Amino acid sequence: MALTYNNKNVVSTVECYDAWSxxxxxxxxxxxxxxxxxxxxxxxxxxxxxxxxNMRQICCELGCGTGRNTVKLLNAGWTSSS
Incomplete structure (x- = not known):
């Protein structure tokens, strides 16, 4: 639900991301x-x-986004764990 503040529409973060998605x-x-x-x-x-x-191979993908970079890492041969 948008609110008006100083003649500007203000929406919640969730609403903003939903619209941008x-x-x-x-x-x-x-x-x-x-x-x-x-x-x-x-x-x-x-x-x-x-x-x-020969170095220890750990890459931490934090999942801050839609997963596009995770797919790139998997395609490059990195493995996934939960």
Missing amino acids: NTYDSDGNVLQLLDDIVFEEIAQPRLNSIHNS
């Missing part, structure tokens, strides 16, 4: 593109160097 993972979302670039150019090379080494 319709387009968050859709093509054309600039944040999705930025996330893909950062993961591919920065995170993936570092994770690959660990994954392909």
Whole structure:
């Protein structure tokens, strides 16, 4: 339920995320593109160097989002545990 404060509509965090979720993972979302670039150019090379080494291989994916990066990690050969 939106409230009005200082002539502005104020919605709860849940309402905001519910409204945003319709387009968050859709093509054309600039944040999705930025996330893909950062993961591919920065995170993936570092994770690959660990994954392909003799070092202990633990990657903690906190699940703060829709799971797009979890899928990328699984596709790169990392395994999942609960």
